[in-house]
Amino acid sequence: MTTDIAASLVIGAPEIMLAAGALFLLLLGTFRGDRALGGLTVGAVILFGLTALTLVDDPPGRQLAWNGLYVADSFSTYLKLLILVGASVSALLALPHLARLQSARFEYPVLLVLATLGMFMLVSANNFIALYVGLELLALASYVLASFHRDNAKSSEAGLKYFVLGALASGLILFGISYVYGFAGAVGFEEVAAALRAGQSTGVLVGLVFILAGLAFKVSAVPFHMWTPDVYEGAPTPVAAFFAAAPKVAAVGLLVRVAIDAFGGMVGQWQQIIVFMSIASMLLGAVGAIGQANLKRLLAYSSINNIGFLLIGLAAATPAGVSAMLFYLAVYMVMTLGAFLVLLAMTDADGRPLERMEDMAGLVQTRPWIATAMAVFMFSLAGIPPLFGFMPKLAIFNAAVDAGLYGLAIAGVLATVIAAFYYLRVVKTMFLDPPASAVVVPQGRFNLAMMVAAAVLVSPLGLLLIGPLTEAGRRAASALF
Amino acid sequence: MLSAMILFPLAAALVLLLLPGDEAARAARARGIALVATLLLFGAGLLLWSRFDPSTAAFQFTERAEIFGGVFSWHLGIDGISLVLILLSVFLMPLCILASWKSITTRVPEYMAAFLAMESLMLGVFSALDIFLFYIFFEGGLIPMYLIIGIWGGSRRIYASYKFFLFTLLGSVLMLIAMLWMAQDAGTTDIPVLMAHDFPPQVQTWLWLAFFASFAVKMPMWPVHTWLPDAHVEAPTAGSMILAGVLLKMGGYGFIRFSLPMFPQASVELMWLVFALSVVALVYTSLVALAQQDMKKLIAYSSVAHMAFVTAGLFAFNTQGLEGAMVVMLSHGIVSAALFYCVGVVYDRMHTREIERYGGVATNMPRYAVFFMLFTMASVALPGTSGFVGEFLTLAGMFRTSTWVAALMATGVILGAAYMLWLYARVAFGDIRSDEVRAMPDVSPREVAVLAPMALVVLWMGVAPGAVMEPLRAPVASLVARLEAAEPPATPVARRIREALLSRGDAG
Numbered sequence: 010m011t012t013d014i015a016a017s018l019v020i021g022a023p024e025i026m027l028a029a030g031a032l033f034l035l036l037l038g039t040f041r042g043d044r045a046l047g048g049l050t051v052g053a054v055i056l057f058g059l060t061a062l063t064l065v066d067d068p069p070g071r072q073l074a075w076n077g078l079y080v081a082d083s084f085s086t087y088l089k090l091l092i093l094v095g096a097s098v099s100a101l102l103a104l105p106h107l108a109r110l111q112s113a114r115f116e117y118p119v120l121l122v123l124a125t126l127g128m129f130m131l132v133s134a135n136n137f138i139a140l141y142v143g144l145e146l147l148a149l150a151s152y153v154l155a156s157f158h159r160d161n162a163k164s165s166e167a168g169l170k171y172f173v174l175g176a177l178a179s180g181l182i183l184f185g186i187s188y189v190y191g192f193a194g195a196v197g198f199e200e201v202a203a204a205l206r207a208g209q210s211t212g213v214l215v216g217l218v219f220i221l222a223g224l225a226f227k228v229s230a231v232p233f234h235m236w237t238p239d240v241y242e243g244a245p246t247p248v249a250a251f252f253a254a255a256p257k258v259a260a261v262g263l264l265v266r267v268a269i270d271a272f273g274g275m276v277g278q279w280q281q282i283i284v285f286m287s288i289a290s291m292l293l294g295a296v297g298a299i300g301q302a303n304l305k306r307l308l309a310y311s312s313i314n315n316i317g318f319l320l321i322g323l324a325a326a327t328p329a330g331v332s333a334m335l336f337y338l339a340v341y342m343v344m345t346l347g348a349f350l351v352l353l354a355m356t357d358a359d360g361r362p363l364e365r366m367e368d369m370a371g372l373v374q375t376r377p378w379i380a381t382a383m384a385v386f387m388f389s390l391a392g393i394p395p396l397f398g399f400m401p402k403l404a405i406f407n408a409a410v411d412a413g414l415y416g417l418a419i420a421g422v423l424a425t426v427i428a429a430f431y432y433l434r435v436v437k438t439m440f441l442d443p444p445a446s447a448v449v450v451p452q453g454r455f456n457l458a459m460m461v462a463a464a465v466l467v468s469p470l471g472l473l474l475i476g477p478l479t480e481a482g483r484r485a486a487s488a489l490f
Numbered sequence: 491m492l493s494a495m496i497l498f499p500l501a502a503a504l505v506l507l508l509l510p511g512d513e514a515a516r517a518a519r520a521r522g523i524a525l526v527a528t529l530l531l532f533g534a535g536l537l538l539w540s541r542f543d544p545s546t547a548a549f550q551f552t553e554r555a556e557i558f559g560g561v562f563s564w565h566l567g568i569d570g571i572s573l574v575l576i577l578l579s580v581f582l583m584p585l586c587i588l589a590s591w592k593s594i595t596t597r598v599p600e601y602m603a604a605f606l607a608m609e610s611l612m613l614g615v616f617s618a619l620d621i622f623l624f625y626i627f628f629e630g631g632l633i634p635m636y637l638i639i640g641i642w643g644g645s646r647r648i649y650a651s652y653k654f655f656l657f658t659l660l661g662s663v664l665m666l667i668a669m670l671w672m673a674q675d676a677g678t679t680d681i682p683v684l685m686a687h688d689f690p691p692q693v694q695t696w697l698w699l700a701f702f703a704s705f706a707v708k709m710p711m712w713p714v715h716t717w718l719p720d721a722h723v724e725a726p727t728a729g730s731m732i733l734a735g736v737l738l739k740m741g742g743y744g745f746i747r748f749s750l751p752m753f754p755q756a757s758v759e760l761m762w763l764v765f766a767l768s769v770v771a772l773v774y775t776s777l778v779a780l781a782q783q784d785m786k787k788l789i790a791y792s793s794v795a796h797m798a799f800v801t802a803g804l805f806a807f808n809t810q811g812l813e814g815a816m817v818v819m820l821s822h823g824i825v826s827a828a829l830f831y832c833v834g835v836v837y838d839r840m841h842t843r844e845i846e847r848y849g850g851v852a853t854n855m856p857r858y859a860v861f862f863m864l865f866t867m868a869s870v871a872l873p874g875t876s877g878f879v880g881e882f883l884t885l886a887g888m889f890r891t892s893t894w895v896a897a898l899m900a901t902g903v904i905l906g907a908a909y910m911l912w913l914y915a916r917v918a919f920g921d922i923r924s925d926e927v928r929a930m931p932d933v934s935p936r937e938v939a940v941l942a943p944m945a946l947v948v949l950w951m952g953v954a955p956g957a958v959m960e961p962l963r964a965p966v967a968s969l970v971a972r973l974e975a976a977e978p979p980a981t982p983v984a985r986r987i988r989e990a991l992l993s994r995g996d997a998g
Contacts (some may be wrong), residue, residue: 143611393659394626400561403622403666410670418670422663429659433636433652441640441648477560 020081020412023089024129030056031122038115046113050100053118056323057093057100057125057382064089071488073135077197080135084335086261087090087485088132091339094257096125098346098459103247105453106353109360112158112245115260120157121251124150129258132266137186137196140263142347144182144227147256148175155244155253166488167243174236178226185219188212193344198271205274217272221282224267227260230320231289236315238301239311248360249305250349253312254342261319261338265331268323269471269489276326283324286419291317291424298431304364307431308348311390315341321405325412333408337401340467344389347463350456351383355448363448369435371444379450389467391432392425397471404479491551495534499610502527503603517598521591521846528584531609535580539961542573547964549619549682558741562622562679566950567993570961571746571816572616575739578823581947582735586728588940589831593727593838594642600644604634605728616743619681623964628704628740629662635729635737643724650717650724651878654932661707661822669698672752685751698756701749709741709936711801712771715794722844724978727834730786734793735827742800742819746812750804751969754976757805764805765895772902779909785833785843788913789826792869793903795820802899803884807973811847811887812966813959818880819949820958825877828865828944832858835937839930845913855932856866861941862919866914868948870907876951966991 018025034056036051041048064086071082117386127150129189130143132345152175156168188198192206192212205213226233241249268279294314319341322334355363355376363369373380389398401427409418450457466474499953506523509516543550549567556563568576586605594601611634611822614627631656640651673679676687707714718738722730750757772795779791796818803815835858836851837843850861871882881903888896922928933941951958 073496105797393629394635395630399626399629402595403670404561406667407670407674410667411674418667420662422667424658425663426656426660430652430656433655435650436636437640441651473557475561476557479559479561 013076017079020072020074023063024126024133026060026063027056027122027126027129028146030060031119031126034122035119038119041115043114045293046061046115046117047104048106048298049115050104053100054097055121056122056448059099060095061090062094065424072123076197077295078136078139079130080132080167081133082264082488083485084231084262085133087335087481088258088442089129089259091342092125092128095251095258095342095346096128099247099251099254100140102250102346102350102353105456106245106247106308106362110158110245110354110362111160114157116153117157118302120150121196122250124154124256129254131204131259132262134263134266135198135270137189137198137201137271140267141179141183144263145179147259148179151175151252151256153242154248157248158245163243164245165243167240170236170243171240174226174365178223180223181219181226182223185221185223188211188216188219188488189214192216198267199269202273204343205272208398209275214275214278217275217279218282220267221264221279224260224264225286228257228316228319229266229309229313230286230316231313233294234290234293237313238297238306238309239328241312242303244426246305246349246353246364249308250346250353253308253345253349254268257312257316258338260335261316265323266489269326269331274424275322276322280324280326284414287316287317287324287417288420288424290314290320291421293425294425295424295431298428299434301431302366304352304366304369304435307366307435308352310347311428311432312345314424315345315390317424318402318405318421321409321414321417324417325408325411325416327408328483328490329411330405330488332479333401333404335485336404339395339478340389340401340471343466344386347460347467348383348386348390350460350463351379351386353456354450354453354460356450358449360412360448360449363446366435367436367445368448369439370442370446372439372448374444375448377420379460382437384436385464385468387432387435391429393429395469395472397467397469397474400472400475491534491538492568492613493553493564495531495538496566496610496614497536497611499527499531499606503606503610505987506599506603506606509599513590517595520599520602521587524587524606525584525760527606528580528587528609531613532580535577538568539577540959542568542570543881544570544750544961545924545964547968552619558993562620564621564659565619565680566617567619567682568617569965570963571743571965574816574820574958575616575736575743575959576613578739578820579609579616579736580629581943582731582823582827583609585827585831585940585943586731588936589731589834590726590728591936592835593634597641599636605732608634608638608732612740615740621673621681621684622679624681625662625666625669628744629659631737631740633911635733637755638729639721639725642726642729645719645724647724650720653717654721655876657707661704661714664700666703668697672697681747685747687752689753691755692811694753694756695759697751698753698760701744701753702760705741705744705749706767707741708744709738709796709797710794711767712742712774712794713767715771715775715872718794719787719790722793722830723784723786727830727837730790730834731827734790734830735823738793738797739819739823742797742804742815745801745804746816746969751972754973757973757978758807761805761807764801767890768798768802768805769895769898769902771795772802772899774907776902776909780905780912782909783845783912785845785917786830787843788845788909789829789833792906792910793822793826794907796869797827798902799881799884799899802888802895806884806887806891807970808887808890809966809970811891812969814880814883814887816880816962816966817876817951817955817959818884821876821880821948823863824944824947824951825868825875828941828948829869831940832862832865835933837928840926845916847924848917848927850918850927851930853922853928854928857938858933861933861945862918863914864945864948866910868952870910871903874949874952876948876955878952879955888965892990928949 127147134140152172158164189425229237298310323331389396611631618624688903775794782788800815868877871877875968
């Protein structure tokens, strides 16, 4: 038993590091107060870096810990590295913004580390109970983060909305888990899969539907997407950037693991649900964004739209589909973080953030490089070659065609065209309209550097990364099949 | 060599964007650099031609680099068909830069950079030997063209740029799905391999239709041509030149590179569809052109009619038809670019494209009138100009396949003569109706420098087309052989339509 615990401690080292680190940062913050924000942020990023170091040595095969509650494999490692990148960037990009808005409180990096820990547990969960604990840890940290501007009504509203709807989704998941437990007699993914192989019952199906509904809420797939635009709009922009990047990666990863690992025997049943959610998300995300005047809301719809594309890969339920999803997640994270970095790089003369479409009018004449970077992100999100955003879409459609889902692939490409319209609208506003208001670029050289790095990554130069990224995605996906 | 030709304009574009200095200095330098860069590329194109071996249908100057992780590869190469289109692109580009010398005054470095990026993507389209690489170049062209129309265009530029972008994108995405299926079926993304691969006949029709959606929009064919008049009217002069001169040719190139060799069966089966659309386009758009008040719109509609000639010729499935279609493409590339430039010349002086406002231009702009006359005649396919060679060959080829279609196409030729000559008469002859026209100076040396090379090439191709047609022989011959090997249509409906259509029952 002692050797088992020792082995588990080694396998779970990344999570343990994050947990200890979070507590240490919290302690430090309590003593040093809000002026420690900068130091704590750097500390959090160092912590993320150290955690990443424990992950890069990725042994083949599955490693189970704590009696099978927890699993570490290439799939979880890939997702964890992505999460770490997303969380680090979200931590760093917030610094100038929080200082400007008098929200510079030390809890921000601490909450980010705690959310990251929750996400780590999510992608490594091998059991519905572990899944639920991770989900709640992430969710609680996220509710607080959403209302981080506590003096701002919109931010508080976003937090509250997120909390009420998030609690409902958690309830749905728990309800579903209880059905699965009741009818399959197990909560571990492998045991559930084994029970399903022995025989399926309607009760498990009911549980599956509820669990999928709850998870759809977490990834903001239609018809459980309603919270997304409101929360993105109300939450502080760095937090919205974080939501769009890291938790999305974790939730999608979790959805894939639950669908393939636990319910792999019921592909026929959940495939139709996923196909529906995929088409609905792609179309609603594309159409809903057209009328948006607020760029954060627009990016929220864009994320709904992108979830639709991601779900195509899951609907295919093949290794190619999952590896395409993983590839997609990596590129999507860079594009969306880049777009948020552009938003953060603009304020009016009084230092208030600019986030309305009309504020960007004629940006190319006043801030040509920022406008160019935004255009790169927009064309890339639209999936127009030769930008990098085209490649993951290609991989996703390839998986769909491979699996014979021609209707889904055609719906996907048509949604791409509709979506191109609103991405083009942003470009049109920046490049074709006369300049409106004076845009000030606040101090924050580091943010600009990250923006340039993201733009270079999704520019055609990024195409050179296709090889390593698809290889990593393929390796990670193979862990599930 | 090809990689360098694709990357060089991109590098030049980057240099333009990073130019230091104030607005005026940047503009002057950008013009100079862009002109030198495009002339260098023209030189490279001529070098390519001199080293090209026209005796083989195989791809030459091939390059291959596996830098995209096995998903697809950087695979380039050209045959005679690509060669002549590349020559057309590099020939027109310096002229476009010269044409925008004075008429573009705002954001000049960005404008020139967009044109150079465009050139890079065009060269990529014509030399890509990997379907996904082709797709990337094919679609990538949308972005610079969108910006060219949207930023430097006329009053309804935003509507036109959206329409251009979304129409073309919608056409292309279905082609992407078809490409994915093909790559899986054949297990390769290599164009030369796919050109020899036999896809299952029942799937060929679907694949063919998906590719057709893309190329028909790009060409453009009736009834999906409506984006073209809008785009042309709003685009700046050089934008129209490159759009009509080269971008439309990507559609024709797509047919000859993909649809015909990869889906011969479906091409034979659906030739009636192409014929029907082409004939309707020829007659209908010619009639529409007759009614236009706006010079650019008139020429845009004439482009649609000429492109209908190309599609009909391509699907005649014989040597004359295919070679004729290629020559029509080249000739139209130069003639329509020249005609758009002729409109641009008087537009720069009068700032209107209304035909009504002109009249008697020949009186005070004699040199201009001569050039305009030459290109008008080339557009109506007068013997001695490049237009005649192409249209004559196409009609000859079509006559062998179907006399009915050939007869209807000849009607289009007559209508084409009607609207072009009428346009010329209204603009150049008659009395001078306004003082503005009387005050217009004749073409400047710079404008002559744009028009003269095009005029020379039009005459040269009209008198001695052999030099241009020589590289086409071998690839067209191998294409005809492949099409002749295709079995006659399988479905009874297609067979009946085909038999009714064809004058000779044994064709194809």
